[in-house]
Amino acid sequence: MAARTAELTEHVAEVRGLARELGGRQVLAGVDLAIRRGEFVALLGRSGSGKSTLLRAMAGLDNDVEGKIEISGTAAIAFQEPRLIPWKRVLANIGLGLRGDVPLERARAALAEVGLDERADDWPLTLSGGEAQRVSLARALVREPALLLLDEPFSALDALTRISVHNLVLDLWVRHRPGVLLVTHDVDEALLLADRVLVLDDGRIVHETVVDLDRPRDRLDLTAPRASILDRLGVISEEPA
Numbered sequence: 639m640a641a642r643t644a645e646l647t648e649h650v651a652e653v654r655g656l657a658r659e660l661g662g663r664q665v666l667a668g669v670d671l672a673i674r675r676g677e678f679v680a681l682l683g684r685s686g687s688g689k690s691t692l693l694r695a696m697a698g699l700d701n702d703v704e705g706k707i708e709i710s711g712t713a714a715i716a717f718q719e720p721r722l723i724p725w726k727r728v729l730a731n732i733g734l735g736l737r738g739d740v741p742l743e744r745a746r747a748a749l750a751e752v753g754l755d756e757r758a759d760d761w762p763l764t765l766s767g768g769e770a771q772r773v774s775l776a777r778a779l780v781r782e783p784a785l786l787l788l789d790e791p792f793s794a795l796d797a798l799t800r801i802s803v804h805n806l807v808l809d810l811w812v813r814h815r816p817g818v819l820l821v822t823h824d825v826d827e828a829l830l831l832a833d834r835v836l837v838l839d840d841g842r843i844v845h846e847t848v849v850d851l852d853r854p855r856d857r858l859d860l861t862a863p864r865a866s867i868l869d870r871l872g873v874i875s876e877e878p879a
């Protein structure tokens with residue numbers, strides 16, 4: 639079982655030699671990774687490469703990993719599906735914590751931050767996909783996480799909703815400055831949002847691209863880093879030479 643809490647100074651999360659076997663396969667085979675305070679990191683990798691396994695371990699949801707995980711403060715996770723409890727109203731869903739309930743005022747404030755204060759007393763099933771994902775983000779934020787783990791939170795959204803939730807995540811990140819680890823399949827999404835893009839393959843981090851560009855970013859500026867990441871993912875780049 640990996641260590642969980644630590645007084646890290648420069649970093650909000652440190653993972654060393656993380657290993658996990660699943661279904662007879664070594665899915666994680668010695669992952670090393672560190673996230674600085676307030677840093678936005680994106681994680682790419684082929685389907686089945688172990689991205690969700692890594693996030694679950696960092697969120698403390700998997701006790702069968704080997705290696706070291708140190709998180710300085712609280713980690714909160716949001717998933718691809720919002721995972722709201724249908725028989726609890728929206729506000730109650732935010733207040734429901736993994737570790738005890740949070741005060742109502744804080745839950746209301748979190749809901750207001752994602753622009754849904756008027757939906758506090760509604761049932762989750764009356765929300766659109768984008769709204770439900772916003773509630774899921776509010777539920778993570780209300781824990782005031784030092785580390786926010788996002789497991790493909792945009793991938794089930796249509797293109798326009800996706801852009802608005804991208805912008806919301808960036809706004810929330812600027813306001814609260816948690817360290818973020820975002821799992822995505824979308825190279826452009828990773829490059830538009832993150833300070834650093836990592837690639838997971840064969841159970842290890844095999845590639846890192848630093849994205850040293852101001853936000854909001856222009857897709858045209860991302861051509862070179864996109865090509866090198868696609869190359870590492872084994873995808874032929876469609877960019878003109």
Ligand SMILES: Nc1ncnc2c1ncn2[C@@H]1O[C@H](COP(=O)(O)OP(=O)(O)OP(=O)(O)O)[C@@H](O)[C@H]1O
Nearest residue numbers: 660661662665683684685686687688689690691692
């Ligand atoms: N409980 C389990 N039992 C056996 N194998 C599992 C279990 N959970 C995950 N796996 C396997 O572990 C591997 C990694 O899964 P994981 O969900 O972490 O991959 P991923 O990179 O997030 O994939 P995707 O991009 O498709 O979501 C996969 O091959 C998956 O089938």
